[in-house]
Amino acid sequence: MSQPFDIAAQPWQRFVFERRERVLYAIIDSGHRMNGVDEPMHEEFARLFTALQRDDASDIVVLTARGRAFCAGGDFDWFQAQVDDPARFRAITWDAKRIVSSLLELEKPLICRLNGAAAGLGASIALLCDVIIADETALIGDPHVKVGLVAGDGGALIWPQLIGYARAKELLMTGEMLTAARAAELGLINYAVPAGELDSRVDDMVARIAANPKWAVRWTKTVTNIPLRALAAQTMDAALGWETASNYLHDRREAVAAAREKRAPRLSGD
Template identity: 30%
Template sequence: MSQFLNYEQDEHIVTLTMNEPERRNPLTGNTAVQEFITAIARIEADRSVRAVILTGAGTAFSSGGNIRDMERHASGGVPGMEIRQDYRRGIQQLPLALFNLEVPVIAAVNGAAIGAGLDLACMCDIRIASELAKFAESFVKLGIIPGDGGAWLLPRIIGLSRAAELTFTGQMIDAQQALEWNLVSRVVPHDTLLATAQGIARAIAANPPHAVRLAKRLLREGMHCRLDTLLEMSAAYQALSHQTADHREAVSAFIEKRPPSFNG
């Protein structure tokens, strides 16, 4: 078992649980980033995995950066170039790895998602929230900026004006406001959060895995490329998809009016 991240697999679904509840699941000052990188590599290598759920143990999803760990940088004794490398070799590995993971990731936000914790949720494909969840892009309250990609992720999810409001004020919003702002796709009673996430994961896992992976890649690329570029990618991905056994099975099952069986 990992020190920070619990990895559990049930058939085609992996659940990753941040498990440092006494410190509200911080992402720095511990082994969190490296454990995430290791788990993501494991998922990428396991073709049986079709969906991932990410959640936190205890009352918080993630409190983001460990403030006590920031004392080293705030002391003035660490050169700026060394701090820069700390970010590049540390927390900044996480958005690149998680954002580009081919398997869809559902963030089941069980409590507070603060600073880098909010940005972590934004790295996922789908976000659902417990009614107890709260969100804050709170870096400014500590006199710093989003150093983990939040300034790129958040405006693409909720729009520039709302992202600016959260970033410049550092204020916290509740689950209902997060729903109204499209930060999450649904809010559910706290005791049904994981069951809801598992239901979504099963619905994803029931589909041909190659089609889900390629569709995710198109959605990701569509966030920053031109339409003609995306159409070229779509044509190539579609050519690959038409030649798969799962596509043939889907067409046959539809014509024969029976449930399909996808083997990936």
Template identity: 40%
Template sequence: MTDEPVLVSADGPVRVITLNRPDARNAFSSDMHLALLAALREVCADPGARAIVLTGAGRAFSAGGDIEDFAVLADDLALRRSRLREGRQIFEDLLNVHLPVVAAVNGPAVGLGCTLASACDIVHISDSTYLADPHVQVALVAGDGGAVAMPLSIGLLRAKRYLLTGERIPAAVAVELGLATYADPADQVFDKAMASARQLAELPAQAVQDTKMVLNQHLRQASVSMLGYGLAAESQSHDTSEYRAVPEKFAARKG
């Protein structure tokens, strides 16, 4: 496997987009942000594509933000604003992709990883893993899209439980709540996701694509009213003493 941060491959009418920083549990760097945006646009411009499978290389779907970036984001406002714009664009692009997107959540989907899964159309999750949006646990506002998508999937009170605490959501619970569609054995999750994508790809394209776009209007409307405020609040989080202390706390745990 190459060292490109995002890989794109074709399997008939299905395009597989793979987050590819396995040594970092597919945590998002700026390079991965930009590569994922480019991959989505590449696939959407492909006349032979009918469905997308989004997955992660290695043991994780995505660990979300990279702890290695915390210190620099606390001190570099321009970089922080750029990263938040990239994150916003990824969420909005996923909502606006006309092709159906099937998530193959092969391992933990955390923070932005959880948000990505919640923006997909069908979610297959390994029955041995979990979703989590622990922004608050690292002194950040959950502003990158989770607070937009999660309440629409599971209801406001349940979303408050998980976004205000950062509590992990095991696969079976995620399915029960409506954050995932299927919980599959770990060694079958990718194949099951591919089967769902092929099923969608075989249906009349205009009917599938525009039905998806109609349904996603709920998310787009919520995004317009909420996402800008959420990301502005998340940006302010970087200025707090609690946020600045996070890298040291992580280092202490590893020690």
């Protein structure tokens, strides 16, 4: 008989795990207050959701983070490395697809406890969760375009499904960050609550879900995600292909340089 699978016994650099009976907290913990995505975090996100599915001691997962932000998008040192060597960007596209597909295939209920800013891939991961409960001071947005990239790693997939194409395209093309209150008003997230109430609201949601028969909940979620999984299968190759292409452009290099140097970009249109 095989040994029970324990996610916390696996090697992780950017995540820690806490158990509360049959509820597992998966906590982003990069050691940096903004939890920017670097190469180790990206690789670990690509195997996280499969590991969460396999974990034998949990029925519900809460995804959250330590630090000031939930996950504030790509780390700019990593961005610069990808600009300098585009092969490094091309090499992550398979993992980028795995992040989205494995998240949508996870049967266990996945609640996002959005403790702070979520941007870019961080926002995509938050929005692909089943229920999103945010600190009302948090910001959320997909500013891929501001750093010269196509929003190819999940943003162009999930935003239109949550708030419609007109609003989604406006926000994806401007890269605007929203307050949690505005995001809840638009239907992008479920709730924006005072910081002091965040844990109690998450606990309440966990209890409401856990009060129902486990397999009815899991398989209801699975059926509900079928259209999203089909849409991801239809679009992610093209989305990541265009994002990879955008990493080669002059304005991508300039946008990253400007952000690192804390100045306005001098865009050429190329």
